[in-house]
Amino acid sequence: MKLIFIGPPGSGKGTQAKRLAAQHGVPHISTGDMLREAIAGGTELGRQAAPIMASGALVSDELMLGIIDERLAKPDAQRGFILDGFPRTLVQAEKLDTIVGDSKGNGSGNGAGGLRVLQLLVPDEAIVKRISLRRSCPTCGAIYHLESAPPAVDTVCDREGAALIARPDDNETAVRKRLEAFHRQTLPVATFYKAKQLLREVDGVGPVDEVFERIEKSLS
Ligand code: AMP
Numbered sequence: 341m342k343l344i345f346i347g348p349p350g351s352g353k354g355t356q357a358k359r360l361a362a363q364h365g366v367p368h369i370s371t372g373d374m375l376r377e378a379i380a381g382g383t384e385l386g387r388q389a390a391p392i393m394a395s396g397a398l399v400s401d402e403l404m405l406g407i408i409d410e411r412l413a414k415p416d417a418q419r420g421f422i423l424d425g426f427p428r429t430l431v432q433a434e435k436l437d438t439i440v441g442d443s444k445g446n447g448s449g450n451g452a453g454g455l456r457v458l459q460l461l462v463p464d465e466a467i468v469k470r471i472s473l474r475r476s477c478p479t480c481g482a483i484y485h486l487e488s489a490p491p492a493v494d495t496v497c498d499r500e501g502a503a504l505i506a507r508p509d510d511n512e513t514a515v516r517k518r519l520e521a522f523h524r525q526t527l528p529v530a531t532f533y534k535a536k537q538l539l540r541e542v543d544g545v546g547p548v549d550e551v552f553e554r555i556e557k558s559l560s
Pocket of ligand 1: 400
């Protein structure tokens with residue numbers, strides 16, 4: 341399985357991508373998580389990415405391409421992967437084609453190396469509310485929604501017992517900017533894959549389990 345998840349911020353793509361990866365035994369590769377790890381680790385990449393991420397803008401293609409090139413070369417990604425948050429621009433999509441596409445051709449004949457793309461559809465109105473109720477575990481990265489998928493106890497991670505936090509770019513100003521970046525820079529990526537007939541669209545509104553079922557059905 342080589343799958344790309346496309347969806348606006350707060351569409352639930354991280355949650356669904358993690359589940360799907362666990363179910364299919366392939367790595368869940370989230371460029372957002374990788375950047376947050378770089379920030380937490382105080383690396384040069386983290387220092388460069390932190391202010392851009394906090395503003396809600398996209399990190400440069402150049403930086404992202406370096407990260408993804410390295411990650412997809414690792415042994416665990418050779419059998420497949422679920423990409424969450426990449427590609428987010430046409431430049432990134434075209435580069436991904438050269439990484440997994442013709443160069444490693446698997447005979448699919450579409451020049452995309454067996455890639456499939458799933459777009460989660462969630463209207464903008466639903467996004468801001470979802471994001472304001474989103475919390476995550478700083479230790480294990482588990483994602484909760486205080487209304488629809490709350491932790492068992494207060495605002496503490498079910499697995500780690502760590503106090504849950506809101507992401508620094510989950511404030512209203514940054515969310516508006518992230519939505520704008522999604523419409524302007526990432527939706528053309530969906531169109532790019534639609535033209536290659538690799539795109540499946542799935543309604544992302546509803547309980548997590550129901551959306552997961554729709555995703556599995558659309559991929560089967
Ligand atoms: P996410 O966790 O996927 O919502 O990503 C959080 C933030 O990381 C985004 O708002 C961007 O600033 C940055 N980011 C993650 N992936 C990419 C990417 N493929 N291209 C550019 N910026 C990215």
